[in-house]
Amino acid sequence: MSRKVIAIIGSPRKGRTFEAVGMFEKRLKELGNIDFEYVFLKDVSLKECRGCGLCLEKGEEFCPLEDNRADIFARMMKADGVIFATPVYSLQVTALLKNLLDRLAYVFHRPCFFHKSFMAVVTQGIYGVEGVLKYLDEVAHFWGFKVCPGLGLTVFWEKPSAADLKKIDDEAEKAAKRFYDSLTRNSDPVPSLKEVIMFRSVRAFHSIAAGFPRDHQYYREQGWLDSDYYYETRLGWHKKLAGRWVERQALKQAMRDKMKLVESRLS
Ligand SMILES: Cc1cc2nc3c(=O)[nH]c(=O)nc-3n(C[C@H](O)[C@H](O)[C@H](O)COP(=O)(O)O)c2cc1C
Incomplete structure (x- = not known):
């Protein structure tokens, strides 16, 4: 069985980051049947978010920008695994990658990458x-991915030496094994107490449509308005109990927020 992996390259050049992903790809392909494709953000049309919020409020199909955003998203949805690759720029991801994250920010509201590895x-x-690895892992986690510890490398700007290449290859090999394990593992991770609490408090807002109407509709369609979590899982009694308590508090707050909104619209 072949697994599809998509690597999204955030560097504005085909330099060290691209080479590192290439080594990772080679090592991953040694482990099994992998279909590996690249997206170079430097080569695709992806306009900057204008902040209209239509994707959040009404749905991503209402985004007024015409470019390759929907195509990249569709390709990520078809994959079993997604790689975000970037050099550190001023202690962050590159602007190219950050722009993609902003353009897909609606996924924070309507997570959809469950059962896929990142x-x-x-x-x-x-x-x-x-810091950048931590940031990207957190984004992917919010988006629903099964997050594997990332591959972080210190590299020279110019071509690395043979000894450096060997070190990079060793790290790439270890990372490929972690990723392959995740790709081939059929089970989803059991959510932590914190994750259950997050799910229940966010769900509380969506259940009474206190937030954006599109999110409420999405939660309803996914069956999340009365599920234990985003996917089938076995929760211990303490997680269920804590989740129920938090949700009740969040519901009270959501009701108060909704009342304030109605009052402000009437006055
Ligand atoms: C504009 C710019 C900003 C950078 N900022 C950092 C930084 O904050 N920290 C760091 O360690 N390296 C920084 N670097 C170095 C790159 O992260 C590093 O050389 C990287 O491997 C380049 O990847 P690439 O060959 O794929 O472009 C920066 C490089 C550039 C061009």
């Missing part, structure tokens, strides 16, 4: 890789 590949000159 890994970040980040290169740095000196400092910042840990």
Whole structure:
């Protein structure tokens, strides 16, 4: 059985980050049947978010920008695994990658990448890789991915030496194994207490349509308005109990917010 992996490259050049992903790809393909495709953000049309919020409020299909955003999203949805690869730029991801994250920000509201694996590949000159890996893992986690610990590398700007290449290859090999394990594991991770609490408090707002109407509709369509979590899982009694309590508090707050909104519209 072949697994589809898509690597989204956030560097404005085909440099060290691209090479690192290439080594990762080679090692991954040694482990099994992998169909590996690339998206170079430098080569696709992706306009900057204008902040209209229509994707959040009404749905991503209402985004007024005409470019390749929907195509990239569709390709990510077809994949079993997604790689975000970026050099550290000023302690963050590149603007190219950040722009993609902003253009897909509606996924924070309507997560959709469940059962798919994610890994970040980040290169740095000196400092910042840990923070960027943490940031990308958090984004992917919110979006529903099964997050694998990422591949962080310190590389020279110019062509690396043979000894450096060997070190990178060793790290790429380890990362490929982690990613392959995740790709081939059929089970989803059991959510932590914090994740259950997050799910229940967000759901509380959507259940009474206190937030955006599109999110309420999405939660209803997914069956999340009365599920234990985003996907089938076995929760211990303490997680269920804590989740129920938090949701009740969040519901009270959501009702108060909704009343305030109605009052402000009437006055
Ligand atoms: C504009 C710019 C900003 C950078 N900022 C950082 C930084 O904050 N920390 C760091 O360690 N390296 C920084 N670097 C170095 C790159 O992260 C590093 O050289 C990376 O491997 C380049 O990847 P690439 O060859 O795919 O472009 C920066 C490089 C550029 C061009």
